[in-house]
Amino acid sequence: MAYQELSQAVAFDAESPAPGALSRMGLLALAANLRSGLSADALRYHFLAEQLSEVVFQLDGPGTFTFLSPTWSSLTGLPVEDVLGQPLVEMVYPEDRPRVRAVLDAIAARVQASFRLELRLLASGGVRWVELAAHSSPTGQGEVLGTLADTTERRQLQARLQQTDRLATLGMLLPGFAHEMNNPLAFMLANLEYLLSSMGDVAGATPASQVAEWREAIAEVHEGAERLRQLIGHLRGFRAESGQGPVDVNTLLDTVGQMVSSTLRTRGRLVRDYSARAPVAGSESGLRQALLNLVLHAVLSLPDGEDTEANEVRLVTRDGTGHVVVEVHDTGAGIPPELLPHVFEPLFTARDARPGPTLSVCRDIVRTLGGSISVSSCLGRGSVFRVTLPRVS
Structure with missing residues (x-):
């Protein structure tokens, strides 16, 4: 695309050129040729479109993409060149397509000059929510200009x-x-x-x-x-409670197990493997919330309605040197390696877009109690969340 080539020419670093790159004179010549082929207004438009965080797009009369800024690839994971020439509605989640068609028809019929709506785009990694803002082009040729902002x-x-x-x-x-x-x-x-x-x-x-x-x-x-x-x-x-006293993690895990028993019943079985004897310091209610979130996350990782004997959540405790270790094992699908670094982020969900147990809360509670938390996972075999808490001597 012309604006991309021009951007490369303008950003060329003469002191550290990339292997196989054009010479500085060659890039300057390319820039000169591009400038001669595009009007000043077009150059400004292309340059501005490339700098914005939103996706800038242009549609022709039938609603087909004729221009997309490079941010499109960052948003959807799809190459710009593969989408140009494709109808906008084909890139929209099926349930949202009627609304998009309706507003495009309204612009084409000059009933409406602009619109703004929130919809779902089909992306390489799943579905992305975006806010689409579009306006009828001032050229009067039925074109639509607009932006897509990731929401x-x-x-x-x-x-x-x-x-x-x-x-x-x-x-x-x-x-x-x-x-x-x-x-x-x-x-x-x-x-x-x-x-x-x-x-x-x-x-x-x-x-x-x-x-x-x-x-x-x-x-x-x-x-x-x-x-x-x-x-x-x-x-x-x-x-919530303000008390800071010794807490028996084995008893606490038994309580958590009873609280998730109805959810676990159709998914698998609960296995207890307790060997810890020392209590830990901290708030019982806070630690209960952290462990409940971890155990519920493990329970929901198991398939519902399948072999309940083959699937399990295993609760393990053991004493360490100056600390107590609590582990929550599951035999679920596991977490992809690229997602593991994001497990404890506030908006993380490994299953789908539905809200689930907030693991970032677990991390914050455990840190407040002077402990640490980590996770390991193997696709197809399950995950292990490991909590280390200071023991009461």
């Missing part, structure tokens, strides 16, 4: 903020909810114990087999109510 990170951040807001609202409602649940559970447990203790009064007038069935049924209900009571206790403890 993917903004969309992901909005999703994270919405999730955080929901969790904050839930956190405010949770104490009252747990209190209201505890009252009827207390009545249930007390009455179940009364029924069990009263079985002897009717044992003589009722067949023994019938009494045994009653006892078994009441025992099952009692067990279920007790599990609910424990779960509500875990939820009431899942809140």
Whole structure:
């Protein structure tokens, strides 16, 4: 493309030319030829388009790309030369194409002179959200001029903020909810114990087999109510606290395991491999949140509805010299090597665009407690998150 060649000519470094590059005189001659072939306005347009962070584009009357700035390749991972001559709508996510066609038709019919909308582009690495701003060309030949601004990170951040807001609202409602649940559970447990203790009064007038069935049924209900009571206790403890005391990571992991059990049930099994004996220092609620995020991330990495015996999340603890190590293993698909350096970034998600457990929060909590966190992964075999925490002597 002419503007790219001209840019190379202008940016040529005479003191350190690249191997095989044109001579300085050759590049200056190329620049002179380009200048003679383009008007001053066209040169300014091309130069400005190349410097902007947004993608600058031009469409002809039918909506086909006739110009794209080099930023297109950075945004989509697709070469500019492969896209020129292609219709804009073919590069748009299928569900967004009707809206794009509608606004292009409105401009062509001179019903609308400009438009701005957010849509999804098909890129080499998946889908990218962009804000498209376009205007009818002043030439009057039906051309469309516009820009594409990448809004993917903004969309992901909005999703994270919405999730955080929901969790904050839930956190405010949770104490009252747990209190209201505890009252009827207390009545249930007390009455179940009364029924069990009263079985002897009717044992003589009722067949023994019938009494045994009653006892078994009441025992099952009692067990279920007790599990609910424990779960509500875990939820009431899942809140901010300022205390800094010794924390038993084995007990904490058991609590986390109960909290993810319903999600894990259709994905795999939980394996505990505890050998740590020393407690760690820090906030129990903060460490619980960090470990819950790690374990939930591991659970969601497992395929849903497949072989639950073959897939597992393994929780490992062991004592080290002056520290305790906690590891969360999974047998999921693994994390691609190019994504590993970004795992603990605020907007990272290895599965898709849906919000998931925020691993950056885990990193921040662990660092606050004086520990460290790392990850290793193998595609097709799973991942291991390793947390090192200072022990209480």
